[in-house]
Amino acid sequence: MTKTDSWVGQVTASSDQDIPSASTMPSDFDLTSASSESELGMAQDAADSTTAPLLQVRNLETHFTTGRGTLKAVDNTSFELDYGKTIGIVGESGSGKSVTVRSIMRILPHNVGHQSGDIIFEGRDIQNLSSEEAKHFWGVEMAMIFQDPMTSLNPVVKIGRQITESLQYHLNQSKEAARQRALELLQLVGIPEAERRLGEYPHQLSGGMCQRVTIAIALACRPKLLIADEPTTALDVTVQKQILDLLDDLQQDQKMAMVLITHDLGVVAGRANEIAVMYAGRIVEKAPTQDLFASMRHPYTQALFESIPKVEHPSHTRLRAITGQPPDLTALPEGCSFAPRCRYARPRCLTEQPTLDPDEVNPLRSYACFYPVGTPAGEEALAANKAEGKTAAGVKLSSD
Amino acid sequence: MAGSGKAHLIPQDSPQAEDIILRVEDLVVEFRASGGKKVHAVSGISFDVLEGETLGLVGESGCGKSTTGRAIMQLNRPTSGSVVFEDADLTKLDGEELRRVRTRLQMIFQDPISSLNPRRKVKDIVREGLAIWQQNLKGISSERVDEILQSVGLNPDMVGNRRPYEFSGGQCQRICVARALVLDPKVIICDEPVSALDVSVQAQILNLLEDMKKRYGLTLIFIAHDLAVVKNVSDRVCVMYLGKMCEIGPADELYEQPLHPYTEALLNSIPHPDPTHPVAEDALEGDLPSPIDPPSGCRFRTRCPRAQDLCAYEEPEIRELVPNHYVACHFPLTIASESLDEAVAAATAEAKLSAAAAAAADPLPPPPVPASN
Ligand SMILES: Nc1ncnc2c1ncn2[C@@H]1O[C@H](COP(=O)(O)OP(=O)(O)OP(=O)(O)O)[C@@H](O)[C@H]1O
Ligand code: SF4
Ligand code: SF4
Ligand SMILES: [Mg+2]
Numbered sequence: 001m002t003k004t005d006s007w008v009g010q011v012t013a014s015s016d017q018d019i020p021s022a023s024t025m026p027s028d029f030d031l032t033s034a035s036s037e038s039e040l041g042m043a044q045d046a047a048d049s050t051t052a053p054l055l056q057v058r059n060l061e062t063h064f065t066t067g068r069g070t071l072k073a074v075d076n077t078s079f080e081l082d083y084g085k086t087i088g089i090v091g092e093s094g095s096g097k098s099v100t101v102r103s104i105m106r107i108l109p110h111n112v113g114h115q116s117g118d119i120i121f122e123g124r125d126i127q128n129l130s131s132e133e134a135k136h137f138w139g140v141e142m143a144m145i146f147q148d149p150m151t152s153l154n155p156v157v158k159i160g161r162q163i164t165e166s167l168q169y170h171l172n173q174s175k176e177a178a179r180q181r182a183l184e185l186l187q188l189v190g191i192p193e194a195e196r197r198l199g200e201y202p203h204q205l206s207g208g209m210c211q212r213v214t215i216a217i218a219l220a221c222r223p224k225l226l227i228a229d230e231p232t233t234a235l236d237v238t239v240q241k242q243i244l245d246l247l248d249d250l251q252q253d254q255k256m257a258m259v260l261i262t263h264d265l266g267v268v269a270g271r272a273n274e275i276a277v278m279y280a281g282r283i284v285e286k287a288p289t290q291d292l293f294a295s296m297r298h299p300y301t302q303a304l305f306e307s308i309p310k311v312e313h314p315s316h317t318r319l320r321a322i323t324g325q326p327p328d329l330t331a332l333p334e335g336c337s338f339a340p341r342c343r344y345a346r347p348r349c350l351t352e353q354p355t356l357d358p359d360e361v362n363p364l365r366s367y368a369c370f371y372p373v374g375t376p377a378g379e380e381a382l383a384a385n386k387a388e389g390k391t392a393a394g395v396k397l398s399s400d
Numbered sequence: 401m402a403g404s405g406k407a408h409l410i411p412q413d414s415p416q417a418e419d420i421i422l423r424v425e426d427l428v429v430e431f432r433a434s435g436g437k438k439v440h441a442v443s444g445i446s447f448d449v450l451e452g453e454t455l456g457l458v459g460e461s462g463c464g465k466s467t468t469g470r471a472i473m474q475l476n477r478p479t480s481g482s483v484v485f486e487d488a489d490l491t492k493l494d495g496e497e498l499r500r501v502r503t504r505l506q507m508i509f510q511d512p513i514s515s516l517n518p519r520r521k522v523k524d525i526v527r528e529g530l531a532i533w534q535q536n537l538k539g540i541s542s543e544r545v546d547e548i549l550q551s552v553g554l555n556p557d558m559v560g561n562r563r564p565y566e567f568s569g570g571q572c573q574r575i576c577v578a579r580a581l582v583l584d585p586k587v588i589i590c591d592e593p594v595s596a597l598d599v600s601v602q603a604q605i606l607n608l609l610e611d612m613k614k615r616y617g618l619t620l621i622f623i624a625h626d627l628a629v630v631k632n633v634s635d636r637v638c639v640m641y642l643g644k645m646c647e648i649g650p651a652d653e654l655y656e657q658p659l660h661p662y663t664e665a666l667l668n669s670i671p672h673p674d675p676t677h678p679v680a681e682d683a684l685e686g687d688l689p690s691p692i693d694p695p696s697g698c699r700f701r702t703r704c705p706r707a708q709d710l711c712a713y714e715e716p717e718i719r720e721l722v723p724n725h726y727v728a729c730h731f732p733l734t735i736a737s738e739s740l741d742e743a744v745a746a747a748t749a750e751a752k753l754s755a756a757a758a759a760a761a762d763p764l765p766p767p768p769v770p771a772s773n
Contacts, residue, residue, distance in 0.1 A: 206687040241684070271679075293674060293675050315631050315635065
């Protein structure tokens with residue numbers, strides 16, 4: 001296959017995955033006895049009558065003040081998420097995945113120096129809710145689970161009370177109703193002997209079971225959006241599969257949208273409709289999952305993928321490592337942040353910062369690169385670098 | 401008879417026997433837990449390591465893989481069993497003798513940053529070798545240190561006088577590799593050497609370990625939970641579960657054709673970075689049982705989709721089902737699900753026979769299963 005073929009080939013590869021969209025799901029699903037009527041108004045109508053996305057994040061910037069200067073944890077980040085869909089945010093440690101969603105959830109540490117951008121949920125900016133509105137928003141419309149379930153569970157409070165508290169607070173449920181619902185929730189997330197577990201403390205449960213409890217708590221009010229920040233990274237691979245399968249099922253049943261954060265391209269490949277790849281605080285490539293894996297345009301996405309050992313490959317397969325390491329976010333290089341490690345980098349990359357722009361042929365995908373992989377411009381850049389034996393940033397290249 | 405068995409150890413009279421550089425036999429490590437209980441971390445593990453090979457130890461948290469590595473090093477003294485390295489049983493050596501052996505046997509740990517002394521200069525760290533060995537340093541020249549730093553991809557002039565906190569995780573792991581190499585070891589035990597690193601840096605370190613292995617003729621024991629990582633570096637792989645060995649065999653073959661239900665479950669759980677790869681239907685159910693009170697018989701039986709009554713009262717013994725490929729399971733995957741019933745009947749009959757034979761030969765009641773409490 002020639003390079004041109006693959007460039008053309010990806011256009012037709014665009015497709016949506018088969019998770020039904022919220023508006024096509026039957027509306028009389030009922031897993032629960034709780035009412036999820038939104039106190040904020042016409043949420044259900046909005047879902048049915050418009051095609052506007054559930055969540056829009058526009059130009060999000062979150063910078064921290066640190067001893068070493070301003071740290072641009074998230075810069076100029078935008079994405080959208082439709083009802084019932086999953087977007088996977090992938091990136092290495094420190095790339096800004098958690099800060100992005102913590103900015104959305106408004107749970108940032110105190111040393112935020114600068115924060116801007118729009119966070120639109122069902123058509124309205126949710127950054128300035130009154131405290132009464134906020135009470136019926138966070139945890140109700142939008143909930144979050146974390147990597148370490150212990151950070152969101154209170155070690156000295158029984159499991160049952162941790163779930164009912166949230167129900168009583170957000171939904172004003174009676175004690176008895178909340179208890180009944182807590183029981184259902186534990187069963188829903190696959191906790192055996194739910195009745196007994198209600199009376200237990202978190203330390204009496206395994207890590208996987210604790211994560212199920214935090215999922216139960218997050219789902220208590222049937223949120224429209226679940227943000228899962230590395231929900232399985234602390235778990236064993238067999239338990240990871242259980243939790244991801246569980247999230248899949250619950251998502252289908254409750255027509256809930258999800259932001260799934262992970263450093264593992266494997267996790268999002270099977271679970272997300274769309275993937276955003278972050279590097280050094282920015283989204284560098286965003287595409288429907290199938291399109292992304294069919295052809296990676298951003299050199300970082302491709303290099304990341306190639307550096308992962310694949311279980312299908314024979315043992316001792318030489319890995320294609322990325323040279324260098326991720327940049328210091330308090331001293332980002334001028335131009336493209338990936339340039340010091342990029343095989344495609346040309347002089348322009350050292351002075352100008354590429355913006356995340358849609359692909360000319362397939363507008364569903366976008367990337368921030370002057371010389372995208374598999375495009376004529378990219379192939380020329382790589383060929384030129386190989387001929388010169390190094391990239392504009394001085395990374396040595398062999399001519400293979 | 402309840403033991404994992406040792407069919408996979410190389411017989412003395414085999415021509416391969418002289419390639420054995422390290423033999424772990426019947427290794428048991430128990431820790432005291434509160435209430436007079438015992439944590440059965442490693443319960444009778446045996447394996448040979450052949451000169452020049454990389455043996456991967458893989459399994460989920462709590463399976464005892466790190467404990468095994470540390471017990472080989474005598475960092476925690478085994479409760480019983482032997483570790484024979486260069487004709488000496490390390491479990492029988494005293495401190496001074498161990499120190500001498502340990503120059504030939506080194507270890508690299510998971511967290512590169514905290515395993516380096518932050519106040520020492522890189523070149524001193526490398527020169528001194530692992531502090532726990534209290535090595536006598538006179539013999540190591542600065543040329544040697546420079547050479548080793550160079551070979552792990554660090555420029556001695558640029559890094560030698562700096563301290564670990566100035567470096568990233570990947571660079572610290574390079575320093576750890578250099579520190580392990582400086583004493584010219586034969587065997588290096590790598591305990592999760594890349595799991596704390598960024599994916600893009602992980603590949604650098606894995607490639608480095610492969611290069612160093614070739615260059616210095618090393619033998620590696622590579623411990624990790626990531627199945628793809630283990631396959632990438634290993635010649636043979638040993639799968640562990642809850643302190644026991646499930647399966648051991650050549651890496652490619654074991655992944656291609658797993659024989660143990662647990663290995664299969666592990667492989668089915670791996671998320672593939674490929675959306676066209678179907679997500680496996682079945683997930684392994686349940687959680688890891690407590691190593692304080694592990695299940696009787698086969699320790700995997702509480703989660704095993706193929707478990708039968710026999711599995712609860714008789715521990716499977718390891719056997720060779722395919723040349724060089726050994727498995728400890730009564731009903732391994734070579735038996736098709738359709739013929740499982742017959743196999744169960746046959747195995748149960750055999751177990752009764754051998755129990756009867758044992759009872760006839762031995763007037764005393766059979767000893768209690770040691771693993772069950
Ligand atoms: N309170 C803070 N003060 C200063 N810097 C911070 C703070 N919180 C996060 N950062 C920095 O912001 C950057 C992005 O961090 P973030 O936690 O979003 O990364 P991540 O992609 O979630 O990484 P990981 O995969 O390790 O979870 C990092 O460089 C991090 O060190
Ligand atoms: S080619 Fe240039 S713009 Fe594109 S990723 Fe590489 S350095 Fe950045
Ligand atoms: S079939 Fe029996 S012996 Fe084999 S793994 Fe399952 S429980 Fe263990
Ligand atoms: Mg994070």
